[in-house]
Amino acid sequence: MGERSGVTVPVVARPGAPAPAGTPPGRTRTSSGAQTFARAWAKAVAGTSYLPLTQAQLEALLHGFTVRLAAALLAEPLDLRTGQRIGAELVAAHVASAEGLGRTAEVLQLRLVRDLGLVGEDVEDRMARLLGAVATGYARALRDRTLDEQESIRRAAMAARTQAERALRESEARFRHQATHDSLTGLPNRTLFTERLAAAVNAPGRGAERVGLCFLDLDRFKVVNDAHGHQVGDALLGAVGDRLRRALDGHLVARLGGDEFVVLVERSAGTRDMIEVAEVALAAVREPAPVDGHELTVTASLGIVERQVAGASPGDLMRAADSTLHWAKAAGGGRWELYDAERDRRELARYALSAAIPAALERGEFYLDYQPLTSLRDGRVVGAEALVRWRHPELGVLRPDSFIALAEESGLIVPLGGWVLAEACREAERWAATSADAPFVSVNLAVRQVHRPGLVQQVRDLLDRTNLPPRRLQLEITESTMMSTAEEPVRALRHLAELGVRIAIDDFGTGYCNLAYLRELPVTELKVAGEFVAGLRAPGGRADERILASLVSLAHALDLTVTAEGVETAGQAERLRAIGCDAGQGWHFGRPEPADRLLARLT
Amino acid sequence: MRALRRPEWAPDGIDIERPSVARMYDYYLGGSHNFAADRAAAQAMVAAIPEAPLMAQANRAFLRRAVQFLAGQGIRQFLDIGSGIPTVGNVHEIAQRLVPDARVVYVDVDPVAVAHSRELLDSDESTVVVQEDLRHPERILGHPEVRRLIDFDQPVAVLVVAVLHFVSDDDRPAELLRTLRDALAPGSALVLSQASDDGRPDAERAEAEAVYRRTDNPLWIRSRRELAAFFDGFTLVEPGVVWVPQWRPESPDSAEDAERSGFIGGLGWLGG
Numbered sequence: 001m002g003e004r005s006g007v008t009v010p011v012v013a014r015p016g017a018p019a020p021a022g023t024p025p026g027r028t029r030t031s032s033g034a035q036t037f038a039r040a041w042a043k044a045v046a047g048t049s050y051l052p053l054t055q056a057q058l059e060a061l062l063h064g065f066t067v068r069l070a071a072a073l074l075a076e077p078l079d080l081r082t083g084q085r086i087g088a089e090l091v092a093a094h095v096a097s098a099e100g101l102g103r104t105a106e107v108l109q110l111r112l113v114r115d116l117g118l119v120g121e122d123v124e125d126r127m128a129r130l131l132g133a134v135a136t137g138y139a140r141a142l143r144d145r146t147l148d149e150q151e152s153i154r155r156a157a158m159a160a161r162t163q164a165e166r167a168l169r170e171s172e173a174r175f176r177h178q179a180t181h182d183s184l185t186g187l188p189n190r191t192l193f194t195e196r197l198a199a200a201v202n203a204p205g206r207g208a209e210r211v212g213l214c215f216l217d218l219d220r221f222k223v224v225n226d227a228h229g230h231q232v233g234d235a236l237l238g239a240v241g242d243r244l245r246r247a248l249d250g251h252l253v254a255r256l257g258g259d260e261f262v263v264l265v266e267r268s269a270g271t272r273d274m275i276e277v278a279e280v281a282l283a284a285v286r287e288p289a290p291v292d293g294h295e296l297t298v299t300a301s302l303g304i305v306e307r308q309v310a311g312a313s314p315g316d317l318m319r320a321a322d323s324t325l326h327w328a329k330a331a332g333g334g335r336w337e338l339y340d341a342e343r344d345r346r347e348l349a350r351y352a353l354s355a356a357i358p359a360a361l362e363r364g365e366f367y368l369d370y371q372p373l374t375s376l377r378d379g380r381v382v383g384a385e386a387l388v389r390w391r392h393p394e395l396g397v398l399r400p401d402s403f404i405a406l407a408e409e410s411g412l413i414v415p416l417g418g419w420v421l422a423e424a425c426r427e428a429e430r431w432a433a434t435s436a437d438a439p440f441v442s443v444n445l446a447v448r449q450v451h452r453p454g455l456v457q458q459v460r461d462l463l464d465r466t467n468l469p470p471r472r473l474q475l476e477i478t479e480s481t482m483m484s485t486a487e488e489p490v491r492a493l494r495h496l497a498e499l500g501v502r503i504a505i506d507d508f509g510t511g512y513c514n515l516a517y518l519r520e521l522p523v524t525e526l527k528v529a530g531e532f533v534a535g536l537r538a539p540g541g542r543a544d545e546r547i548l549a550s551l552v553s554l555a556h557a558l559d560l561t562v563t564a565e566g567v568e569t570a571g572q573a574e575r576l577r578a579i580g581c582d583a584g585q586g587w588h589f590g591r592p593e594p595a596d597r598l599l600a601r602l603t
Numbered sequence: 604m605r606a607l608r609r610p611e612w613a614p615d616g617i618d619i620e621r622p623s624v625a626r627m628y629d630y631y632l633g634g635s636h637n638f639a640a641d642r643a644a645a646q647a648m649v650a651a652i653p654e655a656p657l658m659a660q661a662n663r664a665f666l667r668r669a670v671q672f673l674a675g676q677g678i679r680q681f682l683d684i685g686s687g688i689p690t691v692g693n694v695h696e697i698a699q700r701l702v703p704d705a706r707v708v709y710v711d712v713d714p715v716a717v718a719h720s721r722e723l724l725d726s727d728e729s730t731v732v733v734q735e736d737l738r739h740p741e742r743i744l745g746h747p748e749v750r751r752l753i754d755f756d757q758p759v760a761v762l763v764v765a766v767l768h769f770v771s772d773d774d775r776p777a778e779l780l781r782t783l784r785d786a787l788a789p790g791s792a793l794v795l796s797q798a799s800d801d802g803r804p805d806a807e808r809a810e811a812e813a814v815y816r817r818t819d820n821p822l823w824i825r826s827r828r829e830l831a832a833f834f835d836g837f838t839l840v841e842p843g844v845v846w847v848p849q850w851r852p853e854s855p856d857s858a859e860d861a862e863r864s865g866f867i868g869g870l871g872w873l874g875g
Contacts, residue, residue, distance in 0.1 A: 049633040050660040052667060052692030054853045094691050097633050149635035153626070153688070156719030157638075161617040164714060 037115035038063035044107045048099035061093055070116050078126050080133040087137025091145055101138050105131055182255040184234055185241030193254035193262055197314045200266040207310035212268035214278050215303045215321040219333035221259040232292050239289040247284040274306045278336040299334035301325055354406040365391050368423055369592035373563055373585045376577040385442040386424035387592045413446040425466040427595050434602040442474040447481045456495045470500030478506050482517045497522030526555050530566020536575050549579045617714055622818045625687035625716040631659030636688045644817055651810030654863050661864035662796055665847035666764045667692050669794045669870055673760045674701035680759040681707045684737050685766030689720045695730045706752050710743055712736045738774050740782040758790035767797040769820035784836050787873050793837050796847055796868030800824045827867050837871025844869035
């Protein structure tokens with residue numbers, strides 16, 4: 001628009017109109033009139049709206065309009081289109097406000113004809129119509145512009161809202177991903193795995209199908225962390241996760257935490273399928289992994305559970321897979337194990353039994369039987385071994401072999417063993433009434449009991465409380481008790497021996513056959529395991545007899561007495577007596593029996 | 604002020620029922636890029652301060668003259684923070700008329716202003732629009748789009764025009780500007796303008812503040828001395844911090860009654 005400013009179009013006056021003085025006929029006054037008018041117009045509209053123009057640029061623009069308007073005013077016939085066009089162009093040039101139009105109308109009406117010296121009989125008439133056309137064009141353009149701007153701002157608001165919603169969705173998706181994936185390996189985490197497992201198990205109509213799980217855990221992963229640091233450990237987990245994902249494409253591989261991974265086989269055709277998956281997973285883990293300059297080789301243990309969907313629950317499946325994983329671990333690792341419901345039941349039962357021990361102690365469900373230790377020289381009962389029984393409310397009477405190992409694993413052997421010791425001492429004290437040379441009571445001590453710091457004090461208190469003379473208490477320990485190099489147990493046993501308590505080595509000859517401890521320990525008796533005695537019956541039992549004979553002479557050389565366990569026949573008893581064995585224990589001499597029966601036997 | 608309360612990941616809501624300062628400014632300039640709520644607030648502002656539209660125009664004219672001045676001095680990169688609704692006389696239009704390869708980054712916190720700018724500038728390779736807040740200059744400077752377009756080893760003109768009166772002293776505007784300054788190469792420039800009430804009736808100020816309390820951006824009026832302090836590290840060009848019509852006017856009479864503009868502004872160079 002501005003480029004027109006330099007052009008001065010001669011305005012042709014209407015025929016017959018008097019030309020201003022000094023101008024050639026047929027023309028209006030020169031362009032100086034248009035300049036004057038344009039300057040007045042620019043001044044009138046200045047400040048009515050923001051114009052990205054300098055005052056000079058505005059004047060140049062309006063000068064162009066002035067010239068065109070003058071030409072339109074005088075054109076024959078009157079050209080109203082020019083008026084409308086100029087109205088629109090004013091708006092396009094941002095002279096776009098109500099005030100801008102008002103002042104434009106005012107200045108055109110007042111000054112255009114006068115400043116440019118336009119003459120004609122109907123010039124006023126024409127001016128009014130031209131002004132109307134300018135206003136029309138201006139108003140229409142302003143309205144169009146307003147509508148356009150309104151539309152564009154609404155579109156922008158919509159775009160902004162869409163953008164905001166997309167960002168929200170993305171952040172939700174990101175959060176969902178973060179909440180369901182493990183950040184270290186990028187694998188699905190326990191949450192997502194649990195969801196997928198539940199979906200696989202609970203999907204309607206899947207009852208007849210089969211589902212499988214592999215729980216996998218790296219063997220001795222802690223060693224990697226300890227030896228190379230957690231960064232290397234983490235990198236190794238990342239590498240293992242990567243490989244499992246690639247090797248088991250199509251199955252859900254998740255990290256449950258730590259070095260535990262799981263594979264979900266949503267549609268299994270049977271254990272054969274699962275074993276294949278397990279082999280692939282174990283092989284993927286086994287491959288040496290270059291991590292941070294180290295070539296690491298790890299193995300994994302894996303538990304497989306596979307079953308029909310009907311009746312399965314996610315919780316049971318996971319627990320079963322976890323148990324099975326521990327079987328694989330317990331078997332040495334680097335292998336898979338298949339879930340065995342029978343084995344699981346047994347273990348659960350063992351667990352339940354173990355868990356019931358404290359309450360059973362409190363309710364007095366344990367009691368003691370006593371088995372005599374009989375002199376092979378004169379048939380006198382020299383002692384009795386206390387044997388614990390559990391009168392279980394549901395399972396009936398349980399023998400020690402069904403719960404002592406459990407108690408040892410859980411540590412419950414300490415309170416249970418303490419109870420046995422106290423009860424045995426209390427009982428044995430009663431035997432003093434039977435003779436001046438009443439038998440001692442022999443009580444088994446578990447490894448943990450011997451290793452506990454308070455043992456000596458505990459025994460001393462018991463003896464005090466029950467008035468049982470120390471020499472009438474014998475503590476049976478196994479050879480394995482002495483495997484530890486700790487000094488504390490040895491010192492404790494020495495203290496006990498100094499009190500006068502008898503110390504017997506139980507199951508002698510079957511365990512840790514290092515005889516050095518016999519030099520260190522204040523042992524009074526060896527109890528020879530029943531299996532040597534059993535050999536005495538057999539035709540080829542010569543070797544056992546010789547071993548027994550050697551043990552007896554060894555023991556006697558060390559001033560120890562020898563009791564043979566598991567003596568079942570008179571023949572065995574006779575042979576043992578011939579060998580020089582001091583005492584015997586076994587069915588031949590008497591089964592374990594209640595204290596009263598033993599007492600009866602003594603009197 | 605809005606982004607501070609929401610968690611980092613939650614995008615701002617788009618609430619066209621709440622007046623936006625960017626759209627109110629557009630209304631003062633005679634634009635129609637605004638909604639009923641914006642117009643109602645702007646009309647209340649005009650009722651309080653009848654010159655409000657003139658103030659906006661004067662400020663816009665100051666921006667134009669400043670950009671022309673900078674382009675004339677060879678500046679080719681512009682960072683316009685608080686650019687608002689793109690309307691008549693945008694920075695890239697002014698700058699590119701003088702420097703055709705001028706690059707312009709528009710930054711605004713208002714999502715609608717940003718969306719509108721994007722639509723307008725979609726095909727323009729030498730401009731980019733970023734939704735960010737002046738109160739997080741490190742995010743503006745680190746924004747990948749900003750870094751893509753602007754080479755901070757070369758002079759950059761940072762324009763913070765008609766924005767600082769929306770930044771409270773609690774937001775430590777001087778520190779924000781220092782962060783920006785520290786990212787600039789020697790030869791860069793800073794243009795500031797903001798509302799000022801030196802010599803205006805207190806009643807007007809109170810009413811204006813009441814209007815802007817309805818927006819997300821309450822008003823912080825500052826004096827010439829306070830604004831001049833924000834040019835710390837820059838050398839102000841003549842005539843310093845003045846009423847915006849007085850800043851290098853195109854004709855002497857356009858600087859008359861300059862204090863009616865309600866805006867003070869200035870331009871400073873970063874020395875080498």
